Amino acid sequence: MDFLRYSRQMLIEGWGEEGQRKLKNSTVFIAGAGGLGSPVSIYLAVAGVGKIIICDFDSVEITNLNRQILHCHTRIGINKALSAKITLTAINPEVEVIPISEKITETNALELIEDSQIILDCMDNLETRYILNEVAIKKGIPLVFGAIYGIQGMLSFIHSPETPCLKCLFPEAPPKETFPVVGATPGVIGALQALETLKYLVGIGKLLKNKLLVWDGMSADFKTFKAQKDPSCPICGRK
Numbered sequence: 001m002d003f004l005r006y007s008r009q010m011l012i013e014g015w016g017e018e019g020q021r022k023l024k025n026s027t028v029f030i031a032g033a034g035g036l037g038s039p040v041s042i043y044l045a046v047a048g049v050g051k052i053i054i055c056d057f058d059s060v061e062i063t064n065l066n067r068q069i070l071h072c073h074t075r076i077g078i079n080k081a082l083s084a085k086i087t088l089t090a091i092n093p094e095v096e097v098i099p100i101s102e103k104i105t106e107t108n109a110l111e112l113i114e115d116s117q118i119i120l121d122c123m124d125n126l127e128t129r130y131i132l133n134e135v136a137i138k139k140g141i142p143l144v145f146g147a148i149y150g151i152q153g154m155l156s157f158i159h160s161p162e163t164p165c166l167k168c169l170f171p172e173a174p175p176k177e178t179f180p181v182v183g184a185t186p187g188v189i190g191a192l193q194a195l196e197t198l199k200y201l202v203g204i205g206k207l208l209k210n211k212l213l214v215w216d217g218m219s220a221d222f223k224t225f226k227a228q229k230d231p232s233c234p235i236c237g238r239k
Contacts, residue, residue, distance in 0.1 A: 019202035032122035033080035039190030055100040056080040067183035126173035133166035151217035153189035165236040
């Protein structure tokens with residue numbers, strides 16, 4: 001491992017060579033190679049996470065290019081996971097990138113996520129997020145939730161049973177829609193998702209457990225709300 005590449009982050013208190021080796025030996029699963037998945041995967045790759053599994057069944061479209069910085073106009077029509085591998089490998093060839101061009105479903109999610117230590121929820125629909133939530137609970141691993149809309153976003157570090165699960169926070173999925181978004185919005189939330197993941201894998205700092213961070217870009221305001229467990233939650237509640 002080329003420690004020189006990571007020398008500046010290794011100066012952070014509690015990081016050092018041991019923390020960098022932890023990253024090198026880590027496997028993460030990124031669900032979605034779009035707006036959120038782009039900054040998430042890029043920042044985890046440059047930090048030296050050893051193995052990145054990135055899953056997306058969609059192909060690159062021109063309407064993606066205002067925010068999905070993993071891709072460029074020359075890759076329109078290419079599967080997003082495969083495009084992600086090209087970008088991430090070019091950024092850091094030390095990282096193993098496993099692209100998966102399948103749709104995440106209830107039947108394949110456990111197998112796709114394999115031995116990952118953490119799940120990055122970079123999806124744009126709650127149906128798939130719910131599937132990831134259940135897999136995270138079954139495997140006993142964290143789920144880093146991020147969501148965006150326009151110039152707003154939210155974030156939480158979910159690790160049931162220590163925290164509420166995603167179903168506790170969002171009991172019902174909203175109607176599907178084509179929502180507005182500017183590229184800097186997933187940049188903000190995705191960077192925070194990546195940072196929470198790095199803190200967890202290295203073992204430093206305080207994680208966003210039992211909290212929901214809400215960012216309003218219009219007013220440049222961050223607010224944190226207490227996240228409550230739902231005792232009657234059908235996924236993690238008491239039977």
